Amino acid sequence: MDKTESILPVALRLGINSRHEPLIFLRSDSPVARSEGFESMSRVLVQVNNKSIIATLLIVYSDLIQSGFAGLSETAWKRLKLKKGQRIKLSHAPQVDSLAYIRAKAFGHELNKHQLQEIMRDIVDGHYMDVHLAAFITACANNNMTQNEILYLTQGMVDAGETLTWPGDKIVDKHCVGGLPGNRTSPIVVSILAAKGLTIPKTSSRAITSPAGTADVMETMTKVDLSFEQLKQVVQKHHGCLAWGGSVSLSPADDILISVEKALDIDFEGQLIASILSKKIAAGSKYVLIDIPVGPTAKLRSEESAQALANQLTTVGGEMGLKVKVVLTDGSQPVGYGIGPALEAWDVIGVLKNASSAPADLKERSVLLAGVLLEHAEVEATGEGKSEALRVIESGEAWKTFMQICEAQGGFKHPPVACCKMDVHAERSGYIRRINNRLLSRLAKLAGAPADHASGVYMEAKVGHYITEGSTLLTIHSEAPGELEYALDFYNTHKEMIIIEEGL
Amino acid sequence: MDKTESILPVALRLGINSRHEPLIFLRSDSPVARSEGFESMSRVLVQVNNKSIIATLLIVYSDLIQSGFAGLSETAWKRLKLKKGQRIKLSHAPQVDSLAYIRAKAFGHELNKHQLQEIMRDIVDGHYMDVHLAAFITACANNNMTQNEILYLTQGMVDAGETLTWPGDKIVDKHCVGGLPGNRTSPIVVSILAAKGLTIPKTSSRAITSPAGTADVMETMTKVDLSFEQLKQVVQKHHGCLAWGGSVSLSPADDILISVEKALDIDFEGQLIASILSKKIAAGSKYVLIDIPVGPTAKLRSEESAQALANQLTTVGGEMGLKVKVVLTDGSQPVGYGIGPALEAWDVIGVLKNASSAPADLKERSVLLAGVLLEHAEVEATGEGKSEALRVIESGEAWKTFMQICEAQGGFKHPPVACCKMDVHAERSGYIRRINNRLLSRLAKLAGAPADHASGVYMEAKVGHYITEGSTLLTIHSEAPGELEYALDFYNTHKEMIIIEEGL
Structure with missing residues (x-):
């Protein structure tokens, strides 16, 4: 020495x-x-x-x-x-050259392909502090990115991570931009498409600000933190997977940006687009379906803004060789009964097992999306996708495939059930007029979701239903009496989350 | 329990x-x-x-x-x-309401007085993470602040900290926007003004990116981290002080913003203006002189940009009841001989003691600035300030006052002298054509300044001087042989810091 x-x-x-x-x-x-x-x-x-x-x-x-x-x-x-x-x-530490590009962006300059690639590479290599990422995010906010910049950002995210390749051409995927509680169609759509023999290497996120992400829901039923090799094996064997994206390195720059965006509560559309597309491209997909729920308390509030986002996704995706199909869906109220990891898992199981008690709206959306994706990938003729998707569920093929995927990921288990429950009753008779997604999400989170898997909200109320005074609107599920109290307090001070009025 | x-x-x-x-x-x-x-x-x-x-x-x-x-x-x-x-x-942690204003600024909205006050208050109360400050800084960059916003930012910074008040009206101060190595006029100007009986509660910063701040220089001769009470007592007794601003809470929001700006290497003009003015207002000043050196390697590179900054300082200062006078000075080369805390301190002592070896340019600048300030505060008639300032130095009154201030702050000591020195010689004869401030600052920092007080650069070369081959251009002072090597390596690969050419 x-x-x-x-x-x-x-x-x-x-x-x-x-x-x-x-x-x-x-x-x-x-x-x-x-x-x-x-x-x-x-x-x-x-x-x-x-x-x-x-x-x-x-x-x-x-x-x-x-x-x-x-x-x-x-x-x-x-x-x-x-x-x-x-x-x-x-x-x-040596000087990080790409910080000069972040400064340039802050001072109003357009960035080129090389510069955005360098920034993404340096994010993944850990060359920045969070303050630098915050500066980048802020500089790109307020629609400050051109379409070319969004394209280069997407490409940069893909290049800075791992990529998967699969044999054949029918590599499909689906994604929901989020913001709608209980909209857990992914496990169902994946099961249908994989049962049909299409390759669907689905990776999902955990909840960022919502009461559950698809990874949280799947985790109540099987193992989701697969290695890169495990994920490949599951997909090769059963055509699909339902894994957590965080443990494979698909577009890791995006994950890091999201964590800072969360702290800032600032996001930019360019990142949303690049985030969705880069993960799908890195996963080796060719045909992608994107679900954009639209509603007054959803992420996208107007058809106009949803359509603008849809156009950008289709255009940028197209430039990257990805065939993108966007479906705007009803985002006016939660989907299914459950809000929270385990409660949503029970809904998924109900639909896949063809149970008569299964939520009809979740089933309807799932077969709609699976049908569109079958047609988009040119596996079914136009107009025939949805009925075929329904057939795959009703024949039990989808459930069988779902179970195979769960077994391959580490074994299937039943989702947990909460120890503590409390019903919330209607104070008057009338029609359910409006439901506020944001307040309901908050309620489920106060009950303990997503950290406590069994916690959340079980919705009885649906917009348009007639309800009599004293009947159950929803049930709060919780793992601890304290949290149950806390959630109930919130409900009592925010009863406007479910509006009941006489007459439709 | x-x-x-x-x-x-x-x-x-x-x-x-x-x-x-x-x-x-x-x-x-x-x-x-x-x-x-x-x-x-x-x-x-x-x-x-x-x-x-x-x-x-x-x-x-x-x-x-x-x-x-x-x-x-x-x-x-x-x-x-x-x-x-x-x-x-x-x-x-509860939600911090003012974060919504930072988001609003990021999305292009103009902030009002209340909003900027809240942001400054929350910065001082520690309610933000650095990523939030980075977002605020980035959102305000690229000239994104209106003059009203700069005014409210200044007011917000003042309100979020402590303020000082002094009897009488002749409360004066001076400030240099920086960027010029060796430009250590403050200790001299303060001594002259205080000797004349004007109140000059001068607080200074330590070096941020430079080889020395006034606080670093003063620290080689006396104690500079005074409490609020100590600072008041020194000023009450001797009319002036030369303290470190960091230990008194004048505009603390500004100090926090600066530390994040440093990490980002992004600053915004609004902050520069608010930073200067808020500290002077909080210190209770009424008449302020601001020195803006202009030169190709100074902070302000063109007369035009310096004049624009001067106008904003005068206007915003005026709105806050501060009489601001701006002087644009020659920023083409370092001032005095020394660059580094102790070396600059020796220059200051030389000027104040009227030594024949004292740097003439530092003396000339100091009496010029002191003279302008005396006239600006209406203590001397127009055209008579400079000669009066010179008289106060040559009579020994300035030195006597300086010593009294040092004694009151905790006692005077002589600045340290470096153990290791190395001369750098001219490789040819000729006239010194240009000197690069930035490279010289870097050289002094590599030698150990400002952390090692005695380290830095002693300049023999001045623009316009004729120099013969082999004569000394500068001497590197260092506390460690390793750093001396390191600095010398940098000099040898960056000899363009001093350009020598035949003919003027």
């Missing part, structure tokens, strides 16, 4: 979850901190063997870190694939 | 410097993390006694934090004024 090596600190795994941003903790009196003149919150290049990362430095003025050690957060430890006792080399 | 209290964790001082952003570290298996459903990087309200802060949570999956404890960074600990063994209450 030469003189320089002797001052290299030993890496210490601190077990701190700082999400995607790597952190390093160093004593103020450590030789390397002094010799390099490091300051707290500065960017440090950490090197070991042939690997390197840029981490944010936190200087420690206590014995939290012992002399001769440098503490690393989980992301930092894993990215460097460190082993216990290894020494790491620390130096000032 | 009731049941709820028993799960309150005990606060643990971790001694981690995370700058202004408070951090809290909590075990994943702690009762409060589980019952509240906290996620890593979420925002948590921390309460103790009557104090509360919002901190960013880092979940720990190891024994770094013991059961029953919650670790706090230094900022978090100090803001809550915690004592060892105190229990803290943790809950989800």
